[in-house]
Amino acid sequence: MIAPLLSKLVIDQIVLQIKSSSGNLGAVSLLIVIAFAASFLGMTISIANERLGDHFAGKLRKFLTDMFYSKVLTLPQSYFDSEISGKILNQLSRGISTIYDFMNTATNFILPSILQSILTISIIAYFNVWIAFFMSLLFPIYLILSYYSAKWWGEEEKKKNVIEDYTRGRIQEVISNIKLVKSFLNESTEARTVSQKLDESNKIYAHQSAVYHTVDFFRNGSLVVILSIVSILVFYNTFSGNLSISEMVLILEMVNLARRPLFAMSFILSRVQMAESGSREFFEIMKLPSTEDYTKVQRGKPSKSPTLAFKNVSFKYESSDMVLKNISFDIGKQESVALVGHSGVGKSTIVNLILKLYEPTKGTLLLSGKKYSTLDYRTVRESIALVFQENELFSTTIKENVSYGMEYDEQKVLASLKQANAYDFVMKLPKGIDSEVGERGVRLSGGQKQRIQIARASYKNAPILILDEATSSLDSRSENEVQEGMRHLMKDKLVIIIAHRFSTIQNVDKVIVIDNGQVVDYGKPKELSTRKGIYSDLLRYQIEGNKKLLEQFELF
Secondary structure (H helix, E strand, O other), X not given: OHHHHHHHHHHHHHHHHHHHOOOOHHHHXXXXXXXXXXXXXXXXXXXXXXXXXXXXXXXXXXXXXXXXXXXXXXXXXXXXXXXXXXXXXXXXXXXXXXXXXXXXXXXXXXHHXXXXXXXXXHHHHHHOHHHHHHHHHHHHHXXXXXXXXXXXXXXXXXXXXXHHHHHHHHHHHHHHOHHHHHHOOOHHHHHHHHHXXXXXXXXXXXXXXXXXXXXXXXXXXXXXXXXXXXXXXXXXXHHOOOOOHHHHHHHHHHHHHHHHXXXXXXXXXXXXXXXXXXXXXXXXXXXXXXXXXXXXXXOOOOOOOOOEEEEEEEEEOOOOOEEEEEEEEEEOOOOEEEEEOOOOOOHHHHXXXXXXXXXXXXXXXXXXXXXHHHOOHHXXXXXXXXXXXXXXXXXXXXXXXXXXXXXXXXXXXXXXXXXXXXXXXHHOOOOHHHOEOOHHHOOOOHHHHHHXXXXXXXXXXOOEEEEEOOOOOOOHHHHHHXXXXXXXHHOOOEEEEEOOOOOOOOOOOEEEXXXXXXXXXXXXXXXXXHOOOHHHXXXXXXXXHHHHHHHHOOOO
16 A cells, blocks of 8 residues: 555655755665655565464465364264265365365455455545545445355355265275176276266356356456446546546555455455355364263273173164164183174174264173163273274285284284284385384285284283184185184184184084074074074085085095
8 A cells, every 4th residue: 555655655756856956865865765665564564474374374274184083083974974085085175175265365365354454445536536435336236246156156066076076985885896807898988977077067167157257247347337437536536636647646546556465355255155165065074963972081991801781682773774783792711702693684784883983772781791872982982802804904004004002012913914824925025023014904815815814813812702703704724723813812802703714613602693683592602503504504604515516526
């Protein structure tokens, strides 16, 4: 705002010099020095502001990422069952980007624009009220058109965001399952699916663009008309002698300066709408109720010889029928139990409840006689070592996967690898235990990945061991070798085994047979094998299948 005022004063001295040779060269020189100093100060402030802005941007991105990531880590398992990981990451990225853009806009434009608008109109009004009146008309017209344009744009942006979330999520899924995609020759279908979604997004964008530019025509048209009226008034009043040459120059420069806050306010309105639509899912996730607070340090000590009990437990997932119906059973100290049944009858759901990933719909779970509802989830999970059916590995090193979530001890890692029959193949890798396994262990075979998981369970050495199809990916030889190691791992522990191979569960203390979400049989393996029921049927199918295979090769 200083430059136009200095220009007026300089022109006044020049006019005086031309008219009466009474201009003050010293005053002109001083004004030029002040103008230089003002420019230099403005440049310094601008650079300092940008530096502070960069610092603020880094802090803001970290704050938003920490806040979102911390929130996600406290959400219940049911949330992740219904969401695609790529979609969650895209919502995080878009939310941070739009919030940051808005905050940057707010700090850099809102207050300066308001102040500059008030000062501009006030200075013009000092010299001519009518010119100031027409200039002030420009602001509501321009802003009303900008507001409705930005609001409509934001509504359409929400539709695009839904498509974008699906597209990014699908791309993430395809990359995670690239072997499946390639083996089924489905690359063209996947590419076409994403391309079609992008076409849908582009159609919305094309409509947005058409409406925006139509509104922009009228918005800029109002600007041209009003600025033309203002220019005519300025030139007429100068020609009539109501304004001096320096005042004319000052007002014209002020009119030109008025464009900046005008455009800035329009820009702010559009950024507000973009921030609202872009961060909507971000804040929806932030509003979800947290079920676990990992920041709490206090934990209960796990029992060295725990017991487990289900008392009339029923459970259903969101939007599903009842998965478990009045399940009741007890598992004693250091007892090994197998959960047996057809696929989809609720065995893995029982494991999820034991891990306190879900709360039962009704009924009670007991750990060493204490109700699960009174126990912190950390206390429960510290008591459990789990080998998943899926190969749950990070892309880091062998040693980091084996010691994941625990204090690292190299000798203990090596011992755990030996117990899981994984030591030999790990030592043959280029960097041994420092070798990286790739995303989800892609550089290892299925059996190798499973043995790393078994080594991790061995490393944790928790009093409860859960094996969810732990040897399903192993060949017969490796399975026998791992089972030998598993016997040592299972020693003095409460063990729960989910398996379809009966060789895996032949030495358990008892078997719990699950069917249609209910316990339908219960007893020792030998008892159940001679009693008519699901267990004996599954055992017979497996034996007959093996017998046919042996007969085919004339080995039986």
